[in-house]
Structures are given as structure tokens and as C-alpha cells.
Amino acid sequence: MPPAPLRCPRCGRAADGFTGCASCARDGVGVNTPPPLADLSGLDLAAYPGGPWGWPTALPVPGPPVTLGEGNTPVVRLRTTAATVAPPPAQGGGLWLKYEGANPTGSHKDRAMSVGVAAALAAGADTVVAASSGNAGAAAAAYAARAGLRCVVFTTDAVPPQLQAQIDAFGAERRVRGGGTAERNAAMAEAVALHGWYPLTSFSTPSPGGNPYANEGYKSVAHELARDFAGRRIDTVVVPTSRADLLAGIARGFRELREAGLIAEVPRLVAAEPAAAAPFTAALRASDRAEQERTRVDSGPTVAFSLGEQRPCWQGLDALWRTGGTAVAVDDEVTMAECRWLAAEGLLLEPSSAVAVAVARTLATGPDAVVVAIGTATGMKALGTASGRDGG
Amino acid sequence: MPPAPLRCPRCGRAADGFTGCASCARDGVGVNTPPPLADLSGLDLAAYPGGPWGWPTALPVPGPPVTLGEGNTPVVRLRTTAATVAPPPAQGGGLWLKYEGANPTGSHKDRAMSVGVAAALAAGADTVVAASSGNAGAAAAAYAARAGLRCVVFTTDAVPPQLQAQIDAFGAERRVRGGGTAERNAAMAEAVALHGWYPLTSFSTPSPGGNPYANEGYKSVAHELARDFAGRRIDTVVVPTSRADLLAGIARGFRELREAGLIAEVPRLVAAEPAAAAPFTAALRASDRAEQERTRVDSGPTVAFSLGEQRPCWQGLDALWRTGGTAVAVDDEVTMAECRWLAAEGLLLEPSSAVAVAVARTLATGPDAVVVAIGTATGMKALGTASGRDGG
Numbered sequence: 001m002p003p004a005p006l007r008c009p010r011c012g013r014a015a016d017g018f019t020g021c022a023s024c025a026r027d028g029v030g031v032n033t034p035p036p037l038a039d040l041s042g043l044d045l046a047a048y049p050g051g052p053w054g055w056p057t058a059l060p061v062p063g064p065p066v067t068l069g070e071g072n073t074p075v076v077r078l079r080t081t082a083a084t085v086a087p088p089p090a091q092g093g094g095l096w097l098k099y100e101g102a103n104p105t106g107s108h109k110d111r112a113m114s115v116g117v118a119a120a121l122a123a124g125a126d127t128v129v130a131a132s133s134g135n136a137g138a139a140a141a142a143y144a145a146r147a148g149l150r151c152v153v154f155t156t157d158a159v160p161p162q163l164q165a166q167i168d169a170f171g172a173e174r175r176v177r178g179g180g181t182a183e184r185n186a187a188m189a190e191a192v193a194l195h196g197w198y199p200l201t202s203f204s205t206p207s208p209g210g211n212p213y214a215n216e217g218y219k220s221v222a223h224e225l226a227r228d229f230a231g232r233r234i235d236t237v238v239v240p241t242s243r244a245d246l247l248a249g250i251a252r253g254f255r256e257l258r259e260a261g262l263i264a265e266v267p268r269l270v271a272a273e274p275a276a277a278a279p280f281t282a283a284l285r286a287s288d289r290a291e292q293e294r295t296r297v298d299s300g301p302t303v304a305f306s307l308g309e310q311r312p313c314w315q316g317l318d319a320l321w322r323t324g325g326t327a328v329a330v331d332d333e334v335t336m337a338e339c340r341w342l343a344a345e346g347l348l349l350e351p352s353s354a355v356a357v358a359v360a361r362t363l364a365t366g367p368d369a370v371v372v373a374i375g376t377a378t379g380m381k382a383l384g385t386a387s388g389r390d391g392g
Numbered sequence: 393m394p395p396a397p398l399r400c401p402r403c404g405r406a407a408d409g410f411t412g413c414a415s416c417a418r419d420g421v422g423v424n425t426p427p428p429l430a431d432l433s434g435l436d437l438a439a440y441p442g443g444p445w446g447w448p449t450a451l452p453v454p455g456p457p458v459t460l461g462e463g464n465t466p467v468v469r470l471r472t473t474a475a476t477v478a479p480p481p482a483q484g485g486g487l488w489l490k491y492e493g494a495n496p497t498g499s500h501k502d503r504a505m506s507v508g509v510a511a512a513l514a515a516g517a518d519t520v521v522a523a524s525s526g527n528a529g530a531a532a533a534a535y536a537a538r539a540g541l542r543c544v545v546f547t548t549d550a551v552p553p554q555l556q557a558q559i560d561a562f563g564a565e566r567r568v569r570g571g572g573t574a575e576r577n578a579a580m581a582e583a584v585a586l587h588g589w590y591p592l593t594s595f596s597t598p599s600p601g602g603n604p605y606a607n608e609g610y611k612s613v614a615h616e617l618a619r620d621f622a623g624r625r626i627d628t629v630v631v632p633t634s635r636a637d638l639l640a641g642i643a644r645g646f647r648e649l650r651e652a653g654l655i656a657e658v659p660r661l662v663a664a665e666p667a668a669a670a671p672f673t674a675a676l677r678a679s680d681r682a683e684q685e686r687t688r689v690d691s692g693p694t695v696a697f698s699l700g701e702q703r704p705c706w707q708g709l710d711a712l713w714r715t716g717g718t719a720v721a722v723d724d725e726v727t728m729a730e731c732r733w734l735a736a737e738g739l740l741l742e743p744s745s746a747v748a749v750a751v752a753r754t755l756a757t758g759p760d761a762v763v764v765a766i767g768t769a770t771g772m773k774a775l776g777t778a779s780g781r782d783g784g
Contacts, residue, residue, distance in 0.1 A: 067468070380558070
């Protein structure tokens with residue numbers, strides 16, 4: 001089976017490779033080129049087993065599945081006041097956390113790497129490569145190990161030691177590049193060109209986002225939410241956003257469900273960003289879409305280390321446009337306060353994940369509204385460190 | 393609703409409190425006193441949502457649930473050769489790992505603490521207390537935080553710093569006692585007697601195992617396995633064993649399923665122990681049950697830090713007797729090799745969990761046999777430390 005065809009959703013041109021739409025890139029806009037939406041009609045949502053491979057027909061890769069048991073993460077209702085009793089059971093509105101830290105390597109990246117490594121196998125690759133500040137590299141390393149593929153991870157020396165250790169434990173080759181994201185990505189681009197290694201993450205400029213086959217794994221977040229809220233309207237889903245792979249994947253998952261008649265409407269999507277690196281928040285302040293697409297901001301250091309882009313990837317904007325959504329940025333102090341607030345409720349998240357919860361609390365919604373924040377990664381990897389910095 | 397009545401399964405006497413059967417203790421045997429088995433008849437196994445609260449009627453506590461989304465952990469098929477391709481999908485026999493590290497605080501203890509803290513709420517407690525070398529303390533702290541209860545955790549200074557940090561993050565009061573387990577437990581016993589704090593773990597001698605209400609949460613491991621292997625015979629389940637709370641809970645869960653006609657037979661259960669602390673393995677060498685019950689071994693330090701008792705808790709022996717099971721001990725070198733073997737397949741477990749997989753590999757089973765090893769806790773808490781020691 002040949003790989004599913006890729007096409008630019010902005011200009012409609014066919015594409016191949018993993019550097020997004022070349023034409024739109026020349027236009028100054030980074031756009032990913034996804035495969036066609038899957039046809040979910042006739043499927044039974046209540047019987048969906050969860051995870052990217054729960055509905056193999058939703059994936060652009062034939063298999064065999066490369067799985068470590070990713071997905072099917074819990075949805076937990078958060079306290080929204082300082083009440084000291086357990087919240088009531090799952091009825092009525094409220095703020096919910098989908099805890100992606102329950103994935104095998106501790107983050108949502110497992111959903112993408114499960115599919116991306118299967119795509120690499122299907123393509124006959126013997127080596128996969130990722131450029132990552134941590135969680136994506138750990139996930140790539142784990143799934144490559146599972147599949148018996150060699151894995152090279154380009155990182156910077158800013159990656160926290162626990163994430164380095166996790167990448168090493170899975171037997172990946174970790175190559176540290178001085179400088180920042182640009183140097184790291186350049187090294188990966190060279191390796192892809194020179195050796196033909198299979199790329200699991202973004203590496204070109206302007207970034208189009210990650211491997212479009214891998215990204216299809218994120219649709220399962222939407223599929224699981226629809227199943228778990230069975231029939232209840234989900235008003236808003238708040239997603240920590242950097243290159244918008246997760247945001248765009250969730251949007252695609254909900255679109256598939258609506259087109260198959262499995263849900264009535266797609267929830268409003270909200271991009272949550274750290275104030276120090278908030279291109280989507282900046283973009284939505286511009287008056288027209290042409291200007292929004294070409295927004296560029298300075299990005300600075302933030303405790304939400306996994307997040308931080310200078311430009312809004314186009315498919316992220318598209319997800320917000322299509323759903324009547326918005327983007328909201330919060331300061332690091334708000335993020336760290338949210339981390340403590342969540343821990344006081346028994347939940348340990350990395351700061352990048354807490355950003356989504358902090359943003360969710362700022363949204364004006366009715367008392368019966370269901371708001372879901374995606375908690376992308378566990379805080380367990382950073383235990384015992386003073387900084388609480390995380391990696392993505 | 394009064395709490396479910398407790399009774400000694402060895403001598404049949406009614407019991408109350410959380411120090412096991414007083415009569416059997418005088419006889420030199422630590423025996424826990426569980427509530428009656430639940431009646432699962434009429435339930436639909438395929439529709440079981442998973443987790444301790446998925447079937448509230450299986451629990452001895454009325455609720456409300458205290459939940460962080462525990463349970464529903466994945467079952468992953470392990471490679472049993474050095475093959476470098478992904479294993480085939482879930483058919484035929486093989487060695488499977490149930491990865492309990494996917495629980496909210498990273499270990500199976502969440503299943504027990506979810507129920508134990510609900511029991512504490514139902515009893516009107518304002519403070520819960522645990523004595524723990526780590527994972528149990530972290531779980532107690534998280535669920536107490538979730539319920540708005542005060543939590544005190546007695547530990548020793550041998551607890552790894554990451555686990556200390558996790559307990560602290562949840563706002564529990566960590567009290568470090570010099571000496572070893574005996575001193576730690578004595579401090580907890582004093583606090584229970586003096587302040588009436590609600591005990592979530594074992595603290596008396598000979599240890600009867602943990603809080604019998606909390607332990608009912610472990611039945612959900614069996615319920616989930618039966619659901620996930622839908623109709624396929626599970627031959628053997630291998631369980632890392634110290635005080636046998638998990639082993640005995642799994643045995644009870646399978647018994648409930650069989651008594652309700654939801655499974656045809658209970659799998660053989662195997663207790664996996666580190667060679668340095670292996671009372672069950674020693675006990676089963678004795679010729680009669682009276683001698684087995686009174687076995688006492690020296691226990692030494694081991695990388696499987698969560699494990700290490702001197703006496704076999706009676707209900708653990710009972711689980712092995714009832715299922716035709718056995719106990720197997722492995723050396724630390726074997727355990728650490730297993731940790732590396734698992735990481736080379738993308739799975740990061742703490743050494744105490746790897747013990748079960750290492751033991752599972754030693755069992756003689758037919759090619760079509762399904763063997764499940766319980767991977768009790770994630771290895772992510774110990775990332776970046778040289779020792780790889782874990783906590784339980």
C-alpha cells in the first residue's frame with residue numbers, strides 16, 4: 001500500500017516529503033500537508049477502544065501497529081473552587097482535565113510516535129530521527145525501540161537531565177547541538193538529506209509542524225473525548241500550543257466525527273500559550289487572515305519549556321478559525337501557580353500542561369458548559385529538581 | 393451505610409480495625425480481614441469501564457468516588473525473542489505486561505488509595521496516614537489532596553529524593569524516622585492510637601497487609617484483565633510481591649468473576665520476589681501449610697526497593713494455594729538486566745516491577761499460553777539517578 005497522499009489545505013497543491021507546503025513556505029507561511037480525513041461513518045463511537053490504533057481505519061498507515069498501550073487517558077473533573085470535598089460525579093458542567101501524562105512515556109507525544117514509527121516501518125526505514133527538547137525525543141526513542149529501529153535524537157544542552165536520561169534509557173543516540181532550536185533543526189535537516197533517515201518531527205523553516213502521518217495519532221484525543229462524554233456537548237477544548245500539532249490533530253479528529261454524524265458539533269478550540277512565546281495570541285489580534293498567517297513574534301524563555309514558537313503554524317490558525325476559537329497567553333507566574341493548584345488536587349503536570357488549565361480558568365463560560373483542558377505531560381520527570389522546567 | 397463487615401479468612405472470626413486478625417497474630421500468622429466478596433452476577437464484563445470505581449458495587453465503600461482517573465492501564469505484548477520487528481497483534485499466546493505505571497501517580501497503589509481515601513471520607517476522618525517507602529505514600533498524598541483531607545506519611549531516610557518530592561508536591565506532611573521499616577511503622581501505630589488518624593497502609597506486626605477496604609481497589613486489575621482478554625484463557629499472572637496486597641486483591645477479583653460466571657477459571661497466580669527478600673519462595677519449600685504460614689526469612693537490601701518482607705502475609709499464600717500457583721525469586725542482576733531489556737523495548741519500569749517480568753520469563757509454559765506480568769510502577773520517577781532504586 002503506498003502512503004496516503006498529502007495535500008496543502010491552504011493552497012490545495014499536492015505535496016510530498018515532510019517539510020510542509022513548499023509554495024506556501026515561499027509565501028512566508030508554514031503549512032502542514034495532511035492526508036485526507038478518514039471516513040468514520042458506520043463506526044460505533046461507544047465501542048471505540050481508544051488510542052490511535054483503536055480505529056485503524058482512521059490512520060493513514062496500514063500497520064502493523066507499533067504500540068506501547070498509548071491513549072485511553074483519563075478525564076478528571078477539576079475543582080473550580082477551594083471546596084475541600086471531593087467533586088460530585090461526572091454530571092453537569094465544569095472544568096475537566098484530560099491527563100495525557102498517563103501515556104507510556106508520560107506525554108501526548110506517544111500518540112504521534114506510535115503512528116509515525118509505524119509509518120517509518122511501512123516506508124522501509126531503518127533509522128528514525130527527531131529534533132526535540134525532550135518529550136517528543138523520549139517518545140520517538142521508545143517507539144523506535146519497540147519497533148527495532150535505530151533512533152537519533154537531536155537536542156540542545158537546555159534539555160533537562162531527566163529527559164536526557166529517558167532518551168538514553170531507550171537506547172537512542174542523543175546528539176547535543178550548541179545554540180538553540182535553529183541549530184538543532186539544521187542538524188536534523190542535514191541528516192535527513194544526507195542519510196535518508198525518516199523524520200518524526202519538524203525540522204524546516206518556517207516550521208510546518210511535525211510529520212503529517214505521525215500527527216494523525218492526535219486525532220484519537222478527540223475520538224476519546226467524544227466517546228467519554230457520550231452525548232454531552234463539549235463546549236471548549238483548551239490545548240497547549242507551540243507548533244499546533246496537537247491542536248490541529250484534535251480539530252481533525254472532531255471534524256471526522258461530525259462528518260460521520262457521530263457528534264452534533266465540533267467544540268470551540270482554544271490555543272493556550274506562555275506569554276513569553278505566544279504567536280497565536282498575537283496573530284489573532286491582527287485584523288485579517290493574511291496578516292494573521294504572517295505573524296512573527298519574539299519568543300523568550302519560559303517555564304513552559306515545551307512551548308515556544310515564533311510563528312503560528314497555519315493549520316493551528318485554521319483550527320481556531322473553523323471552530324470560532326481563540327488563543328490566550330498566560331504569564332509564567334500564573335502557570336506555576338496553576339501547577340501548585342493542580343498538585344494540591346493530586347495532579348502532577350509539567351508547566352507546559354498547566355498552561356492549558358490556567359487558560360481554561362480565564363474563559364467565560366456558563367455554569368453548565370463543559371470545558372476540557374489537555375494536560376499534555378506528567379510532572380513526574382522533573383521531580384526533585386528546583387526548576388520544574390519541562391521538555392517537549 | 394456502616395462499613396462492610398470484616399472477617400478473618402483463616403479462622404473465620406469477625407474483626408475490626410486495621411491490624412488484621414488478632415487471634416491469628418497471636419498464633420504468629422499475619423492475616424488480613426477482608427470484607428465479603430462482591431456479587432458481580434448480572435454485570436456485563438465487556439461493558440466494564442475499568443478502574444476501581446468502574447463497578448462501584450464491587451467496592452465495600454459507598455462513595456462518593458475519590459478518583460484521579462486510576463485504572464484502565466494498558467496491556468502490552470512483550471517480545472520474547474530478540475526479534476527486531478514489531479510483534480504481531482494481540483492473538484495467540486505470549487508474555488504480556490500490564491503497565492500500572494500509567495496510573496495517575498505512576499503506580500498500582502493509586503487503585504488502593506482511591507478506595508482507601510473514599511473509605512476514610514465515609515468514616516468521617518479528617519487525617520489519613522501512611523507508612524511507605526515511596527509509591528504508596530505518593531498515592532496516599534495525591535488522593536488525600538483530591539479529597540481535601542490532611543495526609544501524614546511516615547518514611548525512612550532511604551526513600552529516593554524524587555519520591556520524597558512527589559509526596560511533598562501533593563502537600564502531605566512527610567515525617568522521616570530513623571532506622572528502618574519497624575521504626576517507621578511504630579511511629580504510624582502511635583499516631584493511629586493517639587490521634588485516631590485513618591490508616592491507609594499496614595503498620596502492625598506481624599504485618600497483615602494494608603487497609604482491607606483500600607485493598608479492594610486491586611480487584612480491578614483482575615476485572616480489567618478479564619475484560620481485555622475477552623474470552624481468551626489467561627494461564628498465569630505474575631505479581632511483584634511484598635505484603636501481597638496486590639496478589640491477594642487480584643486473586644479476589646478473579647474469584648468474584650468466576651463466582652458470577654463471568655470467567656471459566658481463575659488463572660494461576662505467581663508471586664515474584666527479589667532473592668534478597670523472598671518469604672513466599674521460602675515458605676513454599678516447607679512441607680505443610682502450618683510451617684508455610686510461619687516462615688520467617690532474613691531480608692536484605694535489594695534494587696527492588698519496594699519489595700522486602702520477612703514473613704509471607706497469609707492471604708498471599710492463600711492466593712497461591714487456591715490457584716495452584718507458586719513463588720519465584722530472582723537475583724538483583726537478573727532484575728536489572730530485565731529493566732534494560734524492557735527499556736530496549738520502549739518500556740521504563742522500576743526494578744520492583746521488572747521482577748515480575750523476569751520471573752515470568754523463567755516459567756515453563758506452552759507456546760499458546762497467555763502469561764501476564766504486572767508492571768507495578770513507572771521508572772520515570774528515578775530518571776537521571778545512578779542507582780535506579782525505586783520505592784513502594
